[in-house]
Amino acid sequence: MEDAGNLERIQRVIAETLALTDPDLSRETRVKEDLGADSMQVITIIISLDEEFDTEFDTVDLPKENVTIGWIEDFVARTLASKG
């Protein structure tokens, strides 16, 4: 399901939102536990992805813990596929 272009765009949004100057990000990176984001910042990332991908991602299924960049990439791919 993954798209290399999507992953790069997601990583860029995360780095910008969290003001990471030298990010070392992978699919396994956990946004809260590894990057220190709080709940508000995780939601901010999702809302920033709205603009990046020109759609609206529903946060109702967003896990409270262990949100990895890989989970976000799959979540983006699933949402984009469902909207055709």
Place this chain on the structure above:
Amino acid sequence: MTAQSDRVVVTGTGALSSFGSGSEALWRACLAGEDPSAPVPASWSTYYRATSRTWAPLPPMNFSAMGFSRADVLTMSMPALLCAAASDEAMREAGATDLFRAAGPGALRAGVFVGTGFSGAKAPFDNYRAHLFGGMKSRFEQLLQDFPDDADLTEHVAALKAHARVNPLVICQTMPNAPSATVGIRFGLKGPNDTVCYACASGTVAIGRAYQAIKRGELNFAIAGGVEHLRDNAGGVFMGFDRLQTLAKPGAEQGAENRPFDRARTGFLFSEGGAGMLVLESASFARARGAAALAEVRGFALTSDAVSMVSISEDNNSICAMWDRLLEDARLAPTDIGYLNAHGTATEINDQVESALIERYFGVGPKINSTKSILGHTLGASGALEAIVTIKSLREQRVHVSRNLDHPIRELDFCKVSAAHPFDFALSESFGFGGHNAGLIFARVDHD
């Protein structure tokens, strides 16, 4: 004369208004007598038929150019953005942008006071549409597949414009205290962080509360003002005021509808909103850090009519009592007031009562104008924006024209044109739905 240490001074102002970003842009537009009015968005007529069809929109705001990140713009409510941007300008002028960010003990003696009437009304209005109509729209769209030629159904589906999901930050965007909290977080101010709600008097009361806290010695420093943002996707707030029959009726000519204190007035020009923020500090604190004073806050008073939610009358109000207390606080007489920035909404009753009481209390003394004749009514932001205009007037010794005042309802010294005017003390007043009467007196800083 108070001791130097007791004085409260203004050291910075910031504004976002229908004339764009900057308190100077606002002031220049007032002097030029500009008119920001325009027809309301055509899409609003999908949802209701309004009597008034004019408002004063905000121009497109480039928050990125003002230093806000994409995440800021996407997550903060418009009132919080407006308030933060106006505060940025005020703090820059005061030379205080980084003063409290190091979070030293001084930050506990620095507060934030923001007035607003509605704050983030857009967020619940628009998100409730998503909540209600998101599912309904899918069902209508399915129905439309069975009846593709049904023009009424097609029109109704098109009108059900709604976001696909409820914004996960709708609570943070709705909270009335979001603008004041945003300012406190932005600059590291750890003292009281107050949001005051006095309808159209909110901005004036917020500045007054900051002045009182500094005067009492509880704080050294405060950012204070007002903010409002009244655009929502369906024009819901506009509709509410239209139904109250308070808005300016359509006139023969665009720009002539907004006529405070004129015999032909029909109601106020609804503004999309704005923000006015001021930096207040004790004179000794400002002097110690080398900040220049723009004006002195000399007095504040607040009374309530306790009569009606929306109306005032000449014989049963607490406006004169507010002036009594205001002048007592400032240790001045009515004849000392050289300029009065009136509430001046252009509603029939407000202007009738306000002008009659001014004549009775002040005589034909002070120069009088209505900044709302230029800006329209920004509700909770209006008192703060008018305070900034009053301070600019004091500093430049000029008063701006009161627009469309062709046939004044009373023989007071109204500003028919923008002109030089020597004066030392100015009064800026606001009245709010609920019966609130608030006033501030500002003094020239070189007055002794």
